[in-house]
Amino acid sequence: MFRFPRLALLPLVALVAVACAAPPAAAPGAGDGLQVTVSVLPLRYLVERIGGGHVVANVMVGPGDEPHSYEPKPEQLRALSRSVAYLTAGVEFEDVWMDRIADANRSMEIVDTTAGVDLLPLEGHGDHEGEMDPHVWVSPRRARILAENIRDALARLDPAHAEEYDANLAALLADIDALAEEMDAALGGARGRRFLVFHPAWGYLADDYGLVQVAVEVGGQEPSAAEMAALLNTAREESIRVVFAQPNLSTRAAETIAAEIGGRVVLVDPLAEDWLANLREVTASLAEALAEE
Numbered sequence: 001m002f003r004f005p006r007l008a009l010l011p012l013v014a015l016v017a018v019a020c021a022a023p024p025a026a027a028p029g030a031g032d033g034l035q036v037t038v039s040v041l042p043l044r045y046l047v048e049r050i051g052g053g054h055v056v057a058n059v060m061v062g063p064g065d066e067p068h069s070y071e072p073k074p075e076q077l078r079a080l081s082r083s084v085a086y087l088t089a090g091v092e093f094e095d096v097w098m099d100r101i102a103d104a105n106r107s108m109e110i111v112d113t114t115a116g117v118d119l120l121p122l123e124g125h126g127d128h129e130g131e132m133d134p135h136v137w138v139s140p141r142r143a144r145i146l147a148e149n150i151r152d153a154l155a156r157l158d159p160a161h162a163e164e165y166d167a168n169l170a171a172l173l174a175d176i177d178a179l180a181e182e183m184d185a186a187l188g189g190a191r192g193r194r195f196l197v198f199h200p201a202w203g204y205l206a207d208d209y210g211l212v213q214v215a216v217e218v219g220g221q222e223p224s225a226a227e228m229a230a231l232l233n234t235a236r237e238e239s240i241r242v243v244f245a246q247p248n249l250s251t252r253a254a255e256t257i258a259a260e261i262g263g264r265v266v267l268v269d270p271l272a273e274d275w276l277a278n279l280r281e282v283t284a285s286l287a288e289a290l291a292e293e
């Protein structure tokens with residue numbers, strides 16, 4: 001009875017001891033870059049574009065992880081001791097974890113990258129009445145503000161490279177503006193049109209281009225039979241053929257609707273790391289879907 005837990009615990013205890021003994025400053029392979037931590041992958045893209053070779057951005061919610069209910073791993077919290085700043089995007093897990101994130105490194109600056117962004121209310125996004133839609137980065141107009149906030153933070157934390165951060169920001173903003181123009185050309189003719197998505201992650205993009213996002217998810221849940229019937233009605237009335245879903249969430253309800261309307265499910269990822277290429281792809285998918293209606 002006693003043997004099993006003791007044997008099982010030994011390697012774990014040894015591992016913890018080794019981890020604790022390692023000096024926090026010795027970041028293996030981190031070079032001498034400024035270390036920061038960000039919440040989601042699109043934010044890492046923006047930070048690395050502006051930081052160039054001077055900044056290493058660790059990420060909390062990695063590929064395939066779910067940002068609404070994410071729980072930082074103990075080693076991620078420990079690794080915060082090496083970060084000079086934590087850059088938030090105001091995603092849900094951060095509301096729950098921010099105190100513990102801050103406690104993990106009291107000298108780490110907490111930077112709200114969404115400061116100054118006009119937020120929109122959350123739709124169909126769980127029992128979060130009165131909360132704002134966290135997916136701000138899917139709007140180029142708002143991503144501009146995130147980028148400027150990131151530049152300000154990096155220049156403050158590392159004034160020696162401030163000029164480089166300025167130049168990198170200018171190049172990034174030029175890319176964002178070019179993307180916004182492409183999106184305007186592709187989606188501008190579709191003002192007022194509806195598109196169907198499983199999880200309402202595209203509200204800010206819809207807002208930028210005058211589109212209407214209709215969410216399959218209601219209050220963070222799959223729709224009831226009555227809600228499903230209403231969705232099918234909307235889809236048929238507007239001859240919607242595409243139901244957008246995302247790779248890290250269930251596509252079951254989306255597939256049910258697609259089958260009912262003789263349409264198809266198209267995957268779009270609000271959390272892809274290559275922010276610029278991804279929004280281009282999403283725009284093409286959206287434009288194609290709207291052209292079929």
Ligand SMILES: [Zn+2]
Nearest residue numbers: 135199200201
């Ligand atoms: Zn979401």
